[in-house]
């Protein structure tokens with residue numbers, strides 16, 4: 336698989352055992368060009384199974400994440416989703432032979448509430464499915480610039496349902512011409528990521544994560560590296576299989592979060608890794624965890640971005656869950672058992688434990704057992 340982002344360092348080479356989950360993370364990129372694809376009922380069946388698994392492991396609600404492959408409906412979304420001025424950026428959709436869509440469809444009262452928990456859980460599951468599709472060699476693209484009323488009508492959903500985003504998927508068209516729209520967006524926007532210390536912090540928000548490139552410790556990782564297998568490990572709370580040093584493992588998880596897609600590639604997030612050297616007790620206590628965590632990663636978003644005004648949607652509530660999919664699956668690939676908390680924490684206490692500033696919002700915490 337082609338590597339689409341510049342890695343902070345060569346993580347797979349540090350492991351004595353195959354650490355192939357990286358290949359999936361690096362291979363994923365947003366595809367805006369597709370090739371026609373024959374109907375593949377077997378693939379559709381496997382995708383639906385995978386989505387059920389992700390929905391159940393992430394505690395999302397059945398029906399909040401839909402798989403749309405019916406050709407009439409797919410065509411309807413392609414033709415109608417870009418209606419309206421702000422959605423014209425996705426005009427490419429009408430010409431692309433997209434195979435299907437993953438659709439986030441959640442109750443309006445959830446999205447308009449203070450903590451859009453159903454949306455966030457469904458968004459984590461959606462990114463799990465995106466990574467699974469990548470593993471199958473398919474291309475995907477998150478689409479937030481959509482006319483949700485039109486998409487809702489195509490799917491026959493009632494007015495109380497909100498569709499914050501959909502994900503297109505299909506057979507990816509390889510990049511051939513430099514002047515291609517897909518190629519242009521890839522080169523100018525999509526492949527860039529902020530350096531790890533700019534988004535990852537160590538113990539406190541103000542301290543950049545120290546990437547210790549001297550640390551070349553050799554270790555082994557979990558024998559499970561495929562997305563479905565990693566999800567099962569997460570649900571079983573199955574630790575074991577790896578012996579990665581804590582700081583290096585946390586760095587790998589943070590790098591996985593750094594590679595995650597975000598709306599407009601804004602990367603309006605910070606991830607604070609906290610161990611016993613920092614206020615782990617304070618952060619774990621705020622999450623209702625006892626002494627069972629040996630480290631935790633808090634995911635913080637900036638809720639008021641340009642996209643909140645432009646699309647009338649604050650994308651932190653989708654972007655951060657996407658990053659949590661990457662964080663937790665990477666932890667599972669290390670052989671770590673983790674807890675993901677997207678609610679039920681004492682936000683002010685957790686914020687105090689990591690030194691969070693008022694413009695940020697705590698979206699969730701991953702605790703490492």
Ligand SMILES: Cc1cc2nc3c(=O)[nH]c(=O)nc-3n(C[C@H](O)[C@H](O)[C@H](O)COP(=O)(O)O)c2cc1C
Nearest residue numbers: 364365477478479480524525596597598599600653
């Ligand atoms: C919530 C969300 C909404 C997005 N909306 C759009 C969109 O409307 N149109 C589009 O072409 N890309 C969209 N993207 C894709 C991002 O531009 C892309 O993920 C980012 O530039 C990083 O590139 P990569 O996915 O290739 O790594 C969206 C991504 C996310 C996470």
